[in-house]
Amino acid sequence: MDFTDVSLTALRVFRAVAEQGTFTAAAASLGYTQSAVSRQIAAIERAAGAELLERRRDGVRLTPAGRIVMRRATVVLDEIDTTARELSGLPTEAATVRLGWLPSAGAALLPRAMLALRRSDPDLNVVSREGGTPALVRALRAGSLDLALLASAPPFRPPDTESPPLVLRTLTERPLYLAVPATHPLARADFVDVADLRGQPWIAGSSSGEDRLMGVWPGLDERPEIAHTARDWLAKLQLVAAGCGLTTVSASLAPAVPAGVRVLPVRGGPQEQRRLLLARLPGVTNEAVTRVAAALRAAALDGGDASPGGGGPAAT
Template sequence: MDLPLSTLQTIRTVAERRSFTAAAAVLGYTQSAVSRQIAAAERDLGVALFERAPRGVQLTRAGGLVLRQIVIALDALDRAERMLADKPRHVRRVRVGAVSVAGTALLPRSIAALRQMEPDLEISTREGTTPALVRGVRAGTLDVALITGRPPFRSPDQEHPPLQQHTVIDTALALAVPSASRHAGPEPVTLESLEGESWIASRSSEDEPQLGVWPGLPGRPTVQHWTRDWATKLGLVAQGAGITTVPADFLPAVPPGVTITRIDGVPAEIRRVSLAHARDLDPTVVASLVRAMREAAATLVTERREWT
């Protein structure tokens, strides 16, 4: 395989983003330049690396085999650059991806704990959806990912071998309501009492539902505000602009004017946060990550109970 370094980086980025256009934006190329690089690589290798579809691209079987070797080569070059830069050999690096809900409080506290456990561990982070983060782990641009799942908690993708997963915490969903609203009073909140309410929600994608409207709410709820940012969501609730579904255990202290409450008479809606990684990741690093994240989650739960 005799491909330029830039082409190797392009193949890996397209595999992760599943889109020539998205990969071009990340790499600073035009979409046509990315297409030309991939086409040239496919001609040189004599195989198709990607299957084109209206909604994006996905790796072929041959593309998956090529990608694994590309990841090994790029990681080796990265290590060589660090050695030439005279960086201490004991320094290690882990690239962590996290869904937005984990990034509000769980991820920062986990990093603080990791710095105590592994002072020589370099940590970089980035946010994304669960499907995008899983693709990042598969493509080798992430080492681990904090992802969310719903019962029955299947593998996050269909590829083999499956990624290894470690449960960080299971939590029940709750509601964030304005403290001045009737839902914050002594009367229990029921599905019927939520009829006609305005909701604050995140837009869902085809492969990942987002939080906002309570799952299974009957009728056609009105979503008045769309945002993925948790500070914005809670700020809107505090101002009486609507209500929203929250994973209460992961939130930092809520702002004044917001009350966290539960819905009576319905089964608990459980969400799981897991740490996913490839099977060849250093087991000592994995153990430290899992321990730090579980400890951070336990601390958040304790604090949550103290201020409710």
């Protein structure tokens, strides 16, 4: 085993593959060809004398040896970035917390928490990024995130089966709602019966990938008609306001609902609950991570009484 010849490029490529979950996605994020990524991974595995990534049909995940290398690689790359800042005359980032968040958290909860931290801890630096739950879990495992806001749906299984289990704290557990154009016949009542969702056009997630049907009411007994696809939740809500279809919405998005949209509960089927989780790797956390976690918990509590509505009187 000889790491003396491992390049920083190889370490950055290895981190990108671990975070993205596939060679293809890592290549796209770095602007490399897939073959270039494969060569870098092969080089670092030769240096390690072990397989660092388990190749699976649905992508890759870190092996036990890969987790060790990833942990050390993250420290090395962070130190190199800090050195570059010092050499360029920029101030050193003494207390930085790396936070990942799911898209719905970015509409209200995350800004509330960041505003509170700017007031209470102006010297604390939070670097954040948006992502889906599987991608954020991979980044936590790779050691490139300190905390992540994740979504969970019934039966509320752990976000992955890796060991050791992630430390999870439930910030909120609230019903899933339906966003309806204010001019739609379904908007006239204070709730929607699940039977009335048959034959409705839907605004869903991207046409492929892990969020393919996100936005469609779960458990429909028909193949849904997807009228529009969009990754961004605010784009979905604007399409609803324009009368283009229906979409699901979490309670945390209620404060960001635009005019022309009603947010209503759905009755007549299984209750659809959604949890917002705060996740981290097990082990002792530093004070900066603890302060950010506390701000996120407080922001979640502050938004707990935000009632659905919009485009008309609030639903009961």
